[in-house]
Amino acid sequence: MTITRVAGPLPGPRGRELLEQWHQYEADVVGFQAPVVWESARGCVVRDVDGNLYIDWTSGVLVTNVGHCHPHLVRMINEAAQRLLNNYECANVERIEAARRLVQALPEHLDRCFFLSTGSEAIEAAGRLLKRRTGKFEILTFEGGFHGRTTAAAAFGGMAGPKRGYGPTLPGVIRAAFPNPYRDPFGWCDDGPEFPRYFDYLDQVVMANSTGSLAGVLVEPYQGAAGFIFPPAGWLKRLERWARDRKLLFALDEVQSSYGRTGRMWALEHEDLRPDIVTIGKGIGSGFPVSAVAATHDVFACLSKGEMSSTMGGNPVSSAAVIAVLDIMEREDLVARSASMGEYMKQRLETMKAASPHLGDVRGMGLVLGLELVKDRESKQPAPELTRPLMLACAERGLLVGSVGVHGNVIRVAPPLVISREEADESLNIMEQALRSFTPEHAAV
Ligand SMILES: Cc1ncc(COP(=O)(O)O)c(C=O)c1O
Numbered sequence: 001m002t003i004t005r006v007a008g009p010l011p012g013p014r015g016r017e018l019l020e021q022w023h024q025y026e027a028d029v030v031g032f033q034a035p036v037v038w039e040s041a042r043g044c045v046v047r048d049v050d051g052n053l054y055i056d057w058t059s060g061v062l063v064t065n066v067g068h069c070h071p072h073l074v075r076m077i078n079e080a081a082q083r084l085l086n087n088y089e090c091a092n093v094e095r096i097e098a099a100r101r102l103v104q105a106l107p108e109h110l111d112r113c114f115f116l117s118t119g120s121e122a123i124e125a126a127g128r129l130l131k132r133r134t135g136k137f138e139i140l141t142f143e144g145g146f147h148g149r150t151t152a153a154a155a156f157g158g159m160a161g162p163k164r165g166y167g168p169t170l171p172g173v174i175r176a177a178f179p180n181p182y183r184d185p186f187g188w189c190d191d192g193p194e195f196p197r198y199f200d201y202l203d204q205v206v207m208a209n210s211t212g213s214l215a216g217v218l219v220e221p222y223q224g225a226a227g228f229i230f231p232p233a234g235w236l237k238r239l240e241r242w243a244r245d246r247k248l249l250f251a252l253d254e255v256q257s258s259y260g261r262t263g264r265m266w267a268l269e270h271e272d273l274r275p276d277i278v279t280i281g282k283g284i285g286s287g288f289p290v291s292a293v294a295a296t297h298d299v300f301a302c303l304s305k306g307e308m309s310s311t312m313g314g315n316p317v318s319s320a321a322v323i324a325v326l327d328i329m330e331r332e333d334l335v336a337r338s339a340s341m342g343e344y345m346k347q348r349l350e351t352m353k354a355a356s357p358h359l360g361d362v363r364g365m366g367l368v369l370g371l372e373l374v375k376d377r378e379s380k381q382p383a384p385e386l387t388r389p390l391m392l393a394c395a396e397r398g399l400l401v402g403s404v405g406v407h408g409n410v411i412r413v414a415p416p417l418v419i420s421r422e423e424a425d426e427s428l429n430i431m432e433q434a435l436r437s438f439t440p441e442h443a444a445v
Helices: 013-025 071-083 093-105 119-134 151-156 196-209 235-245 267-271 316-331 334-355 384-397 421-436 440-444
Strands: 038-042 045-048 053-056 112-116 138-142 173-176 214-219 249-254 277-280 291-295 359-365 368-373 402-404 410-413
Touching: 053 421, 071 316, 093 112, 093 291, 093 316, 112 119, 112 316, 119 138, 119 151, 119 214, 119 249, 119 277, 119 291, 173 196, 196 235, 214 235, 235 249, 249 267, 316 334, 334 359, 334 368, 334 421, 368 384, 384 402, 384 410, 384 421
Parallel strands: 138 173, 138 214, 214 249, 249 277
Antiparallel strands: 038 045, 045 053, 112 291, 277 291, 359 368, 368 410, 402 410
């Protein structure tokens, strides 16, 4: 008996009908996804409106870390919703408990948090804290970085998509290249732990671009949207020290990388980082919209009463979700599970790489793994033309995957952390078959 079941070509009849209706009303502006209309999901398994069953390697977009519709999460949200939906800035029982639990789950020095609604909102808040705390206005960020789509968040990012066609972006953002071990033309990645070549370059970037008002650094522990690019081991720690030596604040964007995704609760644990500010989103509500910015009380002290606020932030229902997710993470030991299942899946994917000429790189840690598609392994030329056919080949066999990457050629392997060995094996088998279905002609299109 298999977990997945797909009867006939996609979309199925009901799915086709609904997809045809969809964009008569809602603008057709989202990215490419397999033509599936989701009806329900539990754990790692998604059911569509035609009754087809898929294993999910997307977690939405690295959101549903505790599994889709975890019963404890659903119950806690329901119970809170029966009592109170919103009370704006007033205290409510869930908000107080959620703040206590979140701060307790964070590294000790991060002793304050503030609840917001989306990752972008958390980034906007982090940007304000960086500037207000230092009295300076420049922020160093990275090419390929993605921090959201609101105006400041998009400006902090180093991807063109969220900015194209909207005119000049926020002044005061200085961007440096992010070291990429798979594509490393300047040899920045192999001279750790000090990385002198990279940090000489970084000094030059600041010298050439800063007006002398640099407040701090904002960086993702790994670049998510750019293609799950993990910097070389030790680089983040060195970056933190580089920032400290220059009396800059260090802000880490853990919107995507936290809540067990990398095999640790926080990605910062891998290198024992001590950021002044951390942004948190996605997994914190595992499907319920909530985000947070965490920092030291010293950083938050730069704001007076009334200077940070959010209409939806800290509402009782999203706060209940924060508590429930932490309960589940602890009870089900999901951080350890992410580390061990990630290792298992990565090993099998590495084996597939050896057999697939178009699979240039398998990378990542925990349950955030990227499969980079290339025309051939020697040239490493990106092959974005393979992404859609591979996503469709997977969906037709019962596996939902998404894509990322500056070139759109990286397949996301990011299932809910509750994925079982059976679900992992079946989904890996599907990926293996889908990869085999490719011939060199696909790359030539
Ligand atoms: C690292 C990172 N920061 C910020 C964001 C923005 O979050 P949101 O889409 O919830 O605004 C994202 C979203 O993908 C992200 O990956």
